[in-house]
Amino acid sequence: MARISIRIPTPLRPFVDGRSSVDVEAGTAREALARLTESNERLRAQLIDDDGELRNFVNVYVGTSNLRDLPEDPALEEGAELSIIPSIAGGRASEVIEATGGGTEAERAGLTTDELRRYSRHLLIPEVGVEGQERLKRARVLLVGAGGLGSPLALYLTAAGVGTIGIVDHDVVDFTNLQRQILHDMSSIGTSKLESARARLNAINPDVDVETFETRLDSGNALELLEGWDVVADGSDNFPTRYLVNDAAVLLGIPTIYGAIFRFEGQVSVFGAQDGPCYRCLFREPPPAELAPSCADAGVFGVLPGIVGTIQATETIKIILDQGRPLIGRLLLIDALEMQFRELSIHADPSCPVCGESPTITELIDYEEFCGVNVDRGFSAEGVPEMEVIQLQRWLDESRDFQLIDVREPYEWQICNLGPQGARLTPLGVFPTVVGELDPATPLVVYCRSGARSAQAVEKLRETGFDAINLKGGILAWAEEVDESMPTY
Amino acid sequence: MTRTQLEIGSKVGADLLASAAEGYPGEACGILLGRIEGDRRVVEGFRPAPNRWSEREDRYLVDPESLRRALAAEEGGGPRVLGFYHSHPDAPPLPSETDRELAWPWYHYVIIRVAAGEPEETRAWELDADTGRFEERLIGYT
Numbered sequence: 001m002a003r004i005s006i007r008i009p010t011p012l013r014p015f016v017d018g019r020s021s022v023d024v025e026a027g028t029a030r031e032a033l034a035r036l037t038e039s040n041e042r043l044r045a046q047l048i049d050d051d052g053e054l055r056n057f058v059n060v061y062v063g064t065s066n067l068r069d070l071p072e073d074p075a076l077e078e079g080a081e082l083s084i085i086p087s088i089a090g091g092r093a094s095e096v097i098e099a100t101g102g103g104t105e106a107e108r109a110g111l112t113t114d115e116l117r118r119y120s121r122h123l124l125i126p127e128v129g130v131e132g133q134e135r136l137k138r139a140r141v142l143l144v145g146a147g148g149l150g151s152p153l154a155l156y157l158t159a160a161g162v163g164t165i166g167i168v169d170h171d172v173v174d175f176t177n178l179q180r181q182i183l184h185d186m187s188s189i190g191t192s193k194l195e196s197a198r199a200r201l202n203a204i205n206p207d208v209d210v211e212t213f214e215t216r217l218d219s220g221n222a223l224e225l226l227e228g229w230d231v232v233a234d235g236s237d238n239f240p241t242r243y244l245v246n247d248a249a250v251l252l253g254i255p256t257i258y259g260a261i262f263r264f265e266g267q268v269s270v271f272g273a274q275d276g277p278c279y280r281c282l283f284r285e286p287p288p289a290e291l292a293p294s295c296a297d298a299g300v301f302g303v304l305p306g307i308v309g310t311i312q313a314t315e316t317i318k319i320i321l322d323q324g325r326p327l328i329g330r331l332l333l334i335d336a337l338e339m340q341f342r343e344l345s346i347h348a349d350p351s352c353p354v355c356g357e358s359p360t361i362t363e364l365i366d367y368e369e370f371c372g373v374n375v376d377r378g379f380s381a382e383g384v385p386e387m388e389v390i391q392l393q394r395w396l397d398e399s400r401d402f403q404l405i406d407v408r409e410p411y412e413w414q415i416c417n418l419g420p421q422g423a424r425l426t427p428l429g430v431f432p433t434v435v436g437e438l439d440p441a442t443p444l445v446v447y448c449r450s451g452a453r454s455a456q457a458v459e460k461l462r463e464t465g466f467d468a469i470n471l472k473g474g475i476l477a478w479a480e481e482v483d484e485s486m487p488t489y
Numbered sequence: 490m491t492r493t494q495l496e497i498g499s500k501v502g503a504d505l506l507a508s509a510a511e512g513y514p515g516e517a518c519g520i521l522l523g524r525i526e527g528d529r530r531v532v533e534g535f536r537p538a539p540n541r542w543s544e545r546e547d548r549y550l551v552d553p554e555s556l557r558r559a560l561a562a563e564e565g566g567g568p569r570v571l572g573f574y575h576s577h578p579d580a581p582p583l584p585s586e587t588d589r590e591l592a593w594p595w596y597h598y599v600i601i602r603v604a605a606g607e608p609e610e611t612r613a614w615e616l617d618a619d620t621g622r623f624e625e626r627l628i629g630y631t
Contacts, residue, residue: 009560010570011595020564057591059553066553085557088573090588090598091516091548113581124625 001025002076004032007083015043028073029062032082047084057087111137115207119161127323133161139320142166142229144217144245146193148305149235149259149312151183156313157233158201158208162320165201166211168225169193176489180302217241219364222248233257233316235309239286240367246271246279247364250354255319259312264301266308266334269327269346270315272355276328281349281356286371304336384458386470389477392445396421402443406475407431407457412449416475416486428453431460440466447471447478449489495571495597495613496629497532506608508537509576509601516540516549518575520559521599522568529629530571530597548587549575572597572613579604582612584623594618597626 007021016022026032033054037044049055060067061083062074076082111119111133122128128136139162143150146169157165171193173184188196194212201210213225217236226232226248234245234256242260249256255273260266271278311332318324331344353360395402404423406413413425426434428448438444444466448454451474461468471477479486497505509517518540523533536559542550551573559570573596577585582600584592592598594616602610613626 007560007564009593011593059557061557064557066557083557083560085553085560086593086596087553087591088518088520088551088556088593088596089542089549089591090575091542091545091585116581116583120625124627126624 001027002078002080004076005079005081006032006036007081009084009086011086012043012046012084015040015046026076028075029060029067029082030073032076033060057089059085059087061085115161118205118207122160128321132321132323135320135322136161136317137163139231140164140166140229141231141233141316141320142168142226143233143235144168144241145235145237146181146183146197147171147177147235147237148180148261148300149237149309150197150233151181152306152309153233153235153313153316154183154197154201155204156310157316158205158210160313160317161205162208162317164209164211166213166225166229167194167197168213168215168217169197170214170216180300180305182306217244219244219366222364223252226252226254229254231255231257231316231319233259233312235259235312237261239371242279243286243370244364244367247354247361250278251362251364257312257315257319259308261300261304261308263299264304264335264337266304266336268308268311268315268332268334269330270319273319273326273328275348277346277348278352278355280354281352282331282346284349284353301336304334307334307336384455384462384470385468386451386455386458386472387445388472389481392471392478393482395445402445403438405438405444405446405454405457407446407448407454408475412489415489416479418447418475418478423447428457431457435461435464438466442467444468445471448474450474450476494528494627494629495530495532495599496631499630501532501534502611502630505532505535505574505599506601506611508535509574510603510606510608512540512576512578513603513606514578515546516542516576516578517603518549518551518573520551520556520573521571521597522559523571525569525571530569531631532571533568535574547578570596572599572615574599574601576601576603576608582610584614588614589616589621589623592616592623598623599628 003023004026005021005023008016008019013019022036024032024035026035033047037047047055047058054060063081111130116123119133122133123130141157141162143153143165146154146167150167154165154167172190173188173193173196175189177184183200184193184196192214194214198210198212201208215221217225222244232245232249232254234242236242236245245256250272256271258269258271258279270276315326318326329346331346333342333344348355350357404418404421406417406423406425407428409427410425417423444461446454446457446468451470451472454474455470458468458470476488479488508519511517517537519535519537521532521535523531536555538555539552540549541552542548563570577600580602582602584598584600588598598614600612600614601608611628613628614623615626617624
């Protein structure tokens with residue numbers, strides 16, 4: 001027996017407590033290897049095959065001689081040195097490419113060399129890798145709306161390489177959209193949002209197939225439009241569409257990435273996933289229409305849809321990749337003013353009329369009626385008398401005796417108002433406290449931005465005996481038809 | 490998981506590419522030498538090795554004797570053996586199944602695509618011993 005020193009190459013050092021050489025007592029080279037590996041199963045697996053032979057791609061040197069080249073197992077002298085030398089080999093093989101992510105060749109045949117480069121930062125992440133990128137490429141995501149939420153959704157999903165992106169919208173780009181809808185720019189004002197979106201998305205990633213649907217999503221077309229998509233990302237800005245998207249997606253078994261914004265506050269969740277809740281589990285009934293102002297009426301902090309839409313894009317990609325913990329059964333609440341993110345735990349409701357155990361909604365309904373919304377007017381104002389701005393101007397010209405009331409907020413008043421025409425600012429919130437100061441004997445003309453909030457005020461006023469009239473189209477109509485120099489918002 | 494990065498000086502990088510292209514249309518191979526600084530491996534030089542896999546043109550086997558000498562020099566305080574390079578003539582610089590089966594952990598495997606005799610694209614890979622898969626390592630040219 002002799003004392004033999006065995007040199008260990010770096011890759012095998014983790015198996016021998018990080019040592020670069022190990023001393024054993026042995027008479028021959030093979031005996032020395034047996035000693036080295038006898039109580040070290042993991043190291044043995046690296047060096048010796050199932051037949052007890054040295055693995056093909058390991059060389060052992062005795063001094064400067066390769067053990068494989070020696071005629072027989074050499075006897076070793078005291079202090080002899082063995083070196084384990086990794087055999088470094090490989091080769092190109094056009095038939096198979098192996099990289100991070102695994103999978104078979106067929107699964108990854110779809111990524112071109114350009115795509116491997118474009119998405120290289122994704123390929124480096126184990127949670128994405130080639131396989132995940134392939135999933136993204138095969139995925140079909142439908143975006144409802146190309147506005148505030150739809151903008152970051154479309155931009156990031158396109159950049160990330162989602163293969164097919166559908167967008168439903170029927171609007172044109174308005175100057176006031178540019179404060180938050182970063183998909184569009186000055187050059188697209190007045191043109192279709194879909195065409196503007198397509199141009200921008202193609203410029204970012206021409207490999208992505210953008211399918212556009214220039215239509216208002218309604219009960220008549222929703223099932224047809226949503227069918228065949230893997231995920232629906234809801235970037236809509238009103239309750240009827242939200243319920244419509246939810247119900248249609250649940251009926252079709254498609255998960256919905258929900259996002260909503262109001263001024264500085266946002267919500268995100270994933271609805272309609274397997275065993276997860278849907279939007280109706282959370283909100284069985286819509287809020288009264290007067291408590292559900294749109295962005296145009298209530299205002300929105302421009303960055304907020306960027307935050308919420310980006311989180312929606314994140315959740316969309318996680319769902320496609322089947323990675324991480326999506327917002328299923330979790331409602332994320334975002335307060336940009338306080339910069340607080342809170343989370344509410346929500347559950348699938350067995351009595352939910354759409355996704356519950358005995359659903360009562362098995363086909364799409366009239367969602368505008370369900371939400372108490374009159375589409376043309378924006379809010380329920382049926383039966384409320386209204387006047388055109390031209391008529392108001394005539395009343396002013398004739399110096400008729402009436403009171404002109406502005407029910408908007410003070411900051412809106414600062415942008416534009418009918419103060420010179422004798423208007424008095426009475427925000428909707430303080431209306432009940434000042435209503436006593438109004439003269440019931442003279443007619444009241446009430447206006448807001450577009451006529452929706454003022455219609456509510458008119459309804460309340462008439463209930464309490466006032467002769468109130470709504471100004472149709474609000475101050476926007478005034479700016480458009482009477483005073484074009486008036487700033488609008 | 491530690492994300493190591495491979496750094497290659499631009500002069501060494503240029504020489505490496507030229508050396509890889511010399512073997513075209515056969516596969517060229519060799520040993521990457523340098524030093525380790527924290528998570529970074531800095532390639533300071535390389536040693537072309539004879540390709541001992543003579544039966545096939547689309548395979549390589551780093552001459553064992555060359556590697557033995559490099560490892561012995563490392564043991565004696567010489568430059569560290571950081572990994573290996575080989576060329577993929579007219580094929581993407583992605584590890585092949587053969588590369589993966591024969592790979593050792595820890596070492597970085599630099600693959601250079603040589604198209605029509607010209608070096609085109611270089612990428613680096615390291616075998617994850619736990620998953621048996623290659624993960625890409627960033628190459629920083631300094």
